[in-house]
Amino acid sequence: MADTRNSLEARLKQAALDLGFSDCRICRADTPWQAGQRLEHFVSEGRHGDMDWMEATLERRKAPTAMWGDAKSAIMLAVNYGPDSDPLEQLALRSHGNISVYARGGDYHDLIKKRLKQLARSFVELSGEEVKVFVDTAPLMEKPLAAKAGLGWQGKHTNLVSRELGSWFFLGAILTTADLAPDEAESDHCGSCRACLDICPTKAFPAPYQLDARRCISYLTIEHSGPIPVEFREAMGNRIYGCDDCLAVCPWNKFASRSSEQKLWARAELKLPELADLAALDDAAFRDVFSGSPVKRTGRNRMLRNVLIAIGNSGEADLVERSVLPHLEDEDPIVRGAAVWALACLDKARFAAERDARAADETDDEVKAEWALMPV
Structure with a gap:
């Protein structure tokens, strides 16, 4: 039985790489974790700001099985979107708008979901099990799941960090009824570094591994619907959609490579309009x-x-x-x-x-x- 199961997982991971995913790891979806409690604290403190949907879907977000009771395993996928230049250098070009690297082209949801569906179909044919596909559009806590699967660890900026991809990668998930052998979770490699905390223009991190979205430029420019609070306006600089500072300064980026697929989604006119x-x-x-x-x-x-x-x-x-x-x-x-x-x-x-x-x-x-x- 073990040989068959391992063979299935090996074929799954190879199929993911063949489709253009940068990495594929597996974790249990039906075992206890602390992420739900951390999310509940985040919402209770009001740090989600205007994102009322986060409070409305809190119970469903607490665990993968709260969304789908039959889920046993989570197949977590990464797609590298490493930029071809340091976005921090572009903050000095004040007459141009700085758009977060991930948004300088086609919608990543579309790019990844197409591949996820292809991988899911292939996996169903191999395993005969049921699947559900997710790309940041449903109440599923993808970053904690990805850390549990070993794709990386949640850094002090609360985003996922990988030893191979740095801070520059998208996540996708497939939940399945298949009883798959999990990969080993990644350990935290941030050490004493606090570069991501110190560079934040609006001091959005009340403590390491904690984010107050109400102070985050990504939240303010994308999710917040009202006037930008006066205290954050000057700090925004030329950031007009998102903020890459905490990602770009991460030392682990030195091991990341420029995405070979930028041509598929990046658009030159959105780099610095x-x-x-x-x-x-x-x-x-x-x-x-x-x-x-x-x-x-x-x-x-x-x-x-x-x-x-x-x-x-x-x-x-x-x-x-x-x-x-x-x-x-x-x-x-x-x-x-x-x-x-x-x-x-x-x-x-x-x-x-x-x-x-x-x-x-x-x-x-x-x-x-x-x-x-x-x-x-």
Whole structure:
């Protein structure tokens, strides 16, 4: 029986590599773990911010078997997306928008799910067992499962780290009724290093291995729907979608290689788009530029809010006329408010004049607060 089972697992892993996955490991899905308790504490502290879905699905997230009672094993997959340059170097290019490396192309959900379904079909044919496929779109705690399977360990920045892939890899999961032999879990290799904690622009880590999403630029630029809190705006710099700082600084990245598959999903025009070009996008143009990209789900107004904050941080006063002033009349108060802040940062005299002309007629309380925020 053992030889047959090991043969099945070996064939599964080879099939995963043949499909382009960087690694494939296995863990039990039906044994106790502490991840559910840690998630419950995270939510009870309110650190999930506006992500109400996390609280709503908390019970289902606590364990894989809470989602699917018949699951016995989890097949965990990694896909390398290592960048061809250090994204930290691009933070100095203040007139350009910095999009997180993972989002500079097609939606990774689509790329990985297609492969997962192919692998799942192959596994069903080999094993005769039932399967369910997941790519970050269901209440499944993929990072703890991947650590349990030995793909890596959850670093002090709470993301997964691999000795072979550094911090640059996507995760996918297949739950199955098959009784597979698990791989050995990876141990923590962070040691005394705290580079990821120290580099965080907004101090989003209250302690090692803990994240307060409400302070995280990735959360603020992607998940948060309201105005960016004033205390974090300057720290955002030119980050308009996500933040790679804690990933990029990880010393284990020195063992990671550039993804050989960037050509399949990366798009050159999304590597460092000009802020002025992004600020000019109406809804139709936004949908066209970000078609097939995870950025599209954020929506034009939320992205424009981020772009205007980046413009305010750019120091480029010549952007006021063409990229800021038109948005003082935007229909969305989130956009108007960000434009007010950007104007105050770049041209205080013009800000004073526009405030005198516009503030009294403003109907939204949050935009009114933006006009009153900066005395000039």
